[in-house]
Each structure stands twice: as structure tokens, then as C-alpha cells.
Amino acid sequence: MSRIDERAIGELRELMGPDFGALIQAFASDSRSQIDAIDAALAASDAERVRRVAHSLRGACVNLGANDLAELCERVEASGRAGDCATAGTLMASVKRELEAIGSELIEYVRH
Numbered sequence: 001m002s003r004i005d006e007r008a009i010g011e012l013r014e015l016m017g018p019d020f021g022a023l024i025q026a027f028a029s030d031s032r033s034q035i036d037a038i039d040a041a042l043a044a045s046d047a048e049r050v051r052r053v054a055h056s057l058r059g060a061c062v063n064l065g066a067n068d069l070a071e072l073c074e075r076v077e078a079s080g081r082a083g084d085c086a087t088a089g090t091l092m093a094s095v096k097r098e099l100e101a102i103g104s105e106l107i108e109y110v111r112h
Contacts, residue, residue, distance in 0.1 A: 003102045008065025009109055021110045027060055028106070031099055034060075035092070038076065042089045050088050051080030064106070069098045 041049035058073035
């Protein structure tokens with residue numbers, strides 16, 4: 001079962017045309033940077049930064065149709081908003097697993 005919304009990724013592929021692969025590569029790179037930024041913010045107990053970066057990552061996930069990952073990011077964002085870095089930190093393990101899982105799917109979308 002796909003973790004990516006087929007309709008959303010299809011529309012994005014059509015919209016981006018030959019730049020679709022570059023977009024997926026940018027998402028992969030940016031998402032890793034955002035995960036690192038959230039981890040750093042958690043280490044510094046900077047809940048507001050956790051909220052901001054999780055919000056940004058959530059938006060990118062929505063655009064790609066990675067709805068489960070977007071929902072997890074929304075929960076991290078809400079935890080940051082509430083000043084709850086402990087819960088955000090716990091959720092990040094799920095975020096990382098889901099990001100890893102969709103990575104291979106995204107590569108397949110680029111190949112086809």
C-alpha cells in the first residue's frame with residue numbers, strides 16, 4: 001500500500017514536468033535538514049523552533065501527498081506550540097521512520 005497520495009503526486013508530476021525529479025531530490029535534501037534542525041531545537045529545548053520547522057516540513061509533505069507524514073509533523077508542531085519538547089521528541093522517531101519509508105516510494109515515482 002502506498003504511503004503517497006497517488007492523485008497528489010500525479011498532479012505534481014504533471015505540473016512540474018521535467019523538473020519533477022529535481023523537486024523530489026530537493027524534498028529529500030530539505031527534509032533531512034529540517035529533521036536535523038528539529039533535533040537541534042529539541043536538544044536546546046527550543047519549542048518555538050520545533051514548531052516552526054515542523055510546520056515547514058508539514059507543508060512540504062502535504063504538497064507531495066505524504067499525508068501520514070504530514071499528520072505526524074502536525075503533531076510535532078502542536079507539541080512545539082504547547083512547549084512540550086518531550087512529546088515532540090518522542091514523535092520524531094515516528095517522523096523519521098515514515099520519512100525513510102516514503103523515500104523509497106518517491107524514488108520509484110521519479111523512475112517511472
